[in-house]
Amino acid sequence: MDWTIMMTRSTQILLVALALAVPAAALAAPPHAHAHDHRPLHGGVVVEVRDVDYELVASKDELRMFLRDHGKPMDVGQVSARLTLLTGTERQDVSLLPAGTHLEARGSFRIGKGTKVVAAVSRHGKTLGTVRFDLP
Template sequence: MKKTFPLLAALMVALASPAWSSGKDDHGHDHQPKHGGIVVEAAHMDWELVAKPERIVLHVSDHGKKASTAGATGKLTLLSGKDKAEAVLKPVGDDRLEAEGPFKLGPGTKVVATVTLAGKKPAAVRFTLK
């Protein structure tokens, strides 16, 4: 019994992990990527980061509906190994912010987006590239 308990506990944790979930949270909100990026929920919003060396795009939605980025301000901080870079995010279109590169990206790169949407408190959103 002593040897099977750690295995059983590890199996229960693995089955409860988000990798096994449908992509919906406890309230039925869908957190699947819609633009091929990485989705994180923060400050009651969904943030999808699409990172390419020449441009990083941050799509913003509110429970599956596009959120306005008009008047938004923001910046990106990229941490890749010992390298650190920053870039300004600018509103583009109705529901996204963009930063122009070039950017040094790779697996494990951490991206912190600090964004203030019009009329809202600042949000810090953290991503790790795969």
């Protein structure tokens, strides 16, 4: 006698459910455990991209960006960033260069509530990441 005929309906449903669950569990990404938090350490706005925390501190006369890799400060000696500030219909492009432990630009910046910032960050000419900030 054929074994599929002998299986009960509930057994068949259980086998189908297991057959569907096993591949899904195998393809699921492992949990992303962080040993650090993403709080701003310098009073700015933090965004994480590829395990790097980018903290942007913005004022009308200074822009600073701090980078942390897995919670540890990154050496920014060979890092630069090109920022595009979008405030309402106004656009301003700014370059950030190394200044000790962070990247920095000084000048006159159009920063206001709701300003959006897109940062293209690179090291040795290779892109580290593109980061989008919404300023409060």
